[in-house]
Amino acid sequence: MQNQDYHGNSNLMDAKSASRALLDFWLENGVSVPPIEPIPRNPAPKTADKPIVKQISTAKYAAPIDGQNLAIDLAKTAKTLDELRDILNDFDGCNLKKNAPQMVFSDGQIDAKIMVIGEAPGQEEAQIGKPFVGAAGKFLDEMLASIGLSREKNVYITNTVNWRPPANRTPTRDEIAICLPFLMRHIELKAPKMLILVGGTAANAVLNSNEGITKLRKKPHKLELAGLEPIDVFCLFHPAFLLRYPVQKSLTWKDLLTIEAQIKTMGLLE
Numbered sequence: 001m002q003n004q005d006y007h008g009n010s011n012l013m014d015a016k017s018a019s020r021a022l023l024d025f026w027l028e029n030g031v032s033v034p035p036i037e038p039i040p041r042n043p044a045p046k047t048a049d050k051p052i053v054k055q056i057s058t059a060k061y062a063a064p065i066d067g068q069n070l071a072i073d074l075a076k077t078a079k080t081l082d083e084l085r086d087i088l089n090d091f092d093g094c095n096l097k098k099n100a101p102q103m104v105f106s107d108g109q110i111d112a113k114i115m116v117i118g119e120a121p122g123q124e125e126a127q128i129g130k131p132f133v134g135a136a137g138k139f140l141d142e143m144l145a146s147i148g149l150s151r152e153k154n155v156y157i158t159n160t161v162n163w164r165p166p167a168n169r170t171p172t173r174d175e176i177a178i179c180l181p182f183l184m185r186h187i188e189l190k191a192p193k194m195l196i197l198v199g200g201t202a203a204n205a206v207l208n209s210n211e212g213i214t215k216l217r218k219k220p221h222k223l224e225l226a227g228l229e230p231i232d233v234f235c236l237f238h239p240a241f242l243l244r245y246p247v248q249k250s251l252t253w254k255d256l257l258t259i260e261a262q263i264k265t266m267g268l269l270e
C-alpha cells in the first residue's frame with residue numbers, strides 16, 4: 001500500500017509504519033501517550049485561561065541534559081542570523097548531526113514579519129539544505145498561498161531542529177531541548193510579528209506546552225521574548241499530517257482564514 005511519511009515522501013506501508021501512522025494520528029488529535037513530557041526548562045506560567053508564554057531569555061531555560069548548557073551559552077553569543085547559522089553549523093552537541101548530510105537553517109525573506117516553524121528537515125530538505133522543499137513543503141506553500149503568503153515574498157521558514165532525524169522519525173525530547181536555545185535565539189534575532197507553528201512538535205517546543213495540536217490550534221497565543229513586542233502565535237496541523245489525513249483539511253482552511261484576518265488587522269502585508 002502506498003503511503004506518505006511524516007515528510008510527505010512516498011513509501012511502502014509496512015506494519016511498523018502503519019502503527020506509527022496510527023500513533024501519529026492519535027497524537028495529532030490530542031491523545032497523549034506516556035512518556036511524552038514537556039521539554040525541560042523553567043516552569044511555564046499557568047496559561048489555561050491566559051495563553052501568554054513568557055520566554056525571558058534563552059539563558060533562563062533549565063539545563064537538565066548534556067549539551068543544553070553549551071547550546072544556551074552559544075546561542076546567546078549570536079548577534080545576527082548569519083552568526084547563529086555559523087554557530088549551529090559548528091555545534092556538535094546534538095546527536096542528529098552525526099547522520100545528517102547537512103544543517104538546514106532557513107528559507108524565505110529575512111525581513112518577513114511572519115515566521116513559520118516546522119518540525120525537522122526530511123530527506124529532500126537535508127539534501128538541498130532548505131526547509132520544506134519536499135511534498136509536505138509543497139503543500140505548505142499551497143496553504144500559505146491561499147492567504148497571500150509565500151517564502152518568495154513575505155514569509156521566513158525554519159524548523160524546531162536543524163538536522164534530519166534518521167528515517168524521518170520525530171525528534172526526541174532531548175534533541176528538541178538541545179536545539180531549543182538556538183530556535184528561541186532564531187526567533188529573537190528574526191523578531192517576527194507573527195509566528196505560525198506547524199505541527200505538534202513546533203507548537204509544544206515554542207509554547208512550552210504538552211497539549212495536543214488539536215487543542216493548541218483552536219486559540220491564538222502570545223509569545224513574550226526579552227526586548228521584543230509580544231509575538232502573535234498561531235498553530236496549524238502539519239502539512240504532512242494533512243496529506244495523510246485529508247479529512248482534517250477543512251479545519252485547517254478555517255485556521256488559515258483566522259490567520260489571514262489577523263494579518264489584515266495587524267497590517268502585516270502592507
Ligand code: URA
Nearest residue numbers: 118119120121131132
Ligand atoms: N517537515 C518539516 O517539519 N520541516 C521540513 O523542513 C520538512 C518537512
